[in-house]
Amino acid sequence: AQSVTQLGSHVSVSEGALVLLRCNYSSSVPPYLFWYVQYPNQGLQLLLKYTTGATLVKGINGFEAEFKKSETSFHLTKPSAHMSDAAEYFCAVSEALTGGGNKLTFGTGTQLKVEL
């Protein structure tokens, strides 16, 4: 079975500082990996995804993530945090379903706080 571990349920950074949110996964097949962001009382919005190809993936709002197979990691980074980045972030690993679609297994989320 696939699983995702997000280290740190709460992360706090200063505005302008580096953001690093950690994600490790377990998968028996080459994984598809995703990062989503969730603002209070809203659905999830896709930040970026890794399927195949380049291991450094760029997403929206200046975020990027690097797939490291040897470390089974897919950490999310942003060089300079902005107040608007305060939200909850979820890492997910995907299992393709026979017949179409895919089943996502999510981590427990990391709440990012950005301080002045």
Added chain:
Amino acid sequence: DGGITQSPKYLFRKEGQNVTLSCEQNLNHDAMYWYRQDPGQGLRLIYYSQIVNDFQKGDIAEGYSVSREKKESFPLTVTSAQKNPTAFYLCASSTTGDSPLHFGNGTRLTVT
């Protein structure tokens, strides 16, 4: 604009009552999903459907039921058999195996 509509945004019910959450999409996606979100637990899959008139149990299907009579619609019924129904429920849809899920804005269900 294409998207997923969940209604209502907030729902209140008394214990022992069944309640149905609506999910409609106009993205022309074949696959649809229901997830439950609880604080500190991430999202857990309740049911999914890959095609009309077919659906499969996810990881926490007990106490829930679904139907898929139309491609656009995938309603979720929370039955009285669900022991802890109070939660945030998210509907999603997708196309092929490597495509991301698109989420609705969720329904917050409170049962007292």
